[in-house]
Amino acid sequence: MDEFLELKYVLVESENFDDYLTFIGIGYFARKVAINLKPVQSLRKNHDGTYSFDFTSSVTSYTITFTPGVEFEEVKPDGVKAKSIITFEGNKMIHIQGEQNGTTSEHVREFYEDQLIVTTTANGFDKTAIRKYQRIY
Template identity: 65%
Template sequence: MEPYLNKKYVLVSSKHFEDYLTYIGVGYFAKKIALNLKPVQCLTLNEDGTHTFDFVSPITSSSVTFKSGEEFDEVKPDGVKVKSTITLDGNKMTHIQVEGNGRISKHVREFFHDKLIVTTTAPGLDKTVIREFKLME
């Protein structure tokens, strides 16, 4: 994962993201705002061996610090509290979020030298969400 650390990736395209927002219960106005954001994502390695993943936009930002493979409590940008596990393997970061109601979302971030592809799936969601981020110069 080292070649992709400390690099910022900005959203350039989304497919089926609105369907996912509807699936997780985001309201109409919040959904419209979310669809127009161009968030930046960045992964860093901390001195203690943990990683921090930042999601930054003009409206909302979030940051999680984690140890690969260990469950932790997370508050998503929409305010929902979840139990999360992030696993790093090669150029992939798999982020699983479990809500209190049992709903599960899986976000696989695949890092490349010039882009980041995020694929989101969830049981009960009949579409696969694909969001592409490009490396910021």
């Protein structure tokens, strides 16, 4: 993953993301704000060996700091707490979030030099949300 550290990617395309947000219980207004944002995502490695994944938009900023393979408590941007674990496999960052209500979501981020593709699935969700990001040079 080292070759993708510090690269920034901006959202350019989204499919089924509104349906996913509806499925996990995000209200109408918050969904409309979320689907109209053009967030920037980037991954960095910290001096202590942990990683931070940053989401930045005109409305909010959100950072997850984690050690690969170690479960942690995450407070998602919507305020919901989840038990999460993030692992790396080649160019993929696999982020699994288990919420207290029993919903488990998986976000697979595939990093490339020029783009980032995020594929989201969840137990009980009959679709796949795909978001495509383009690298900012």
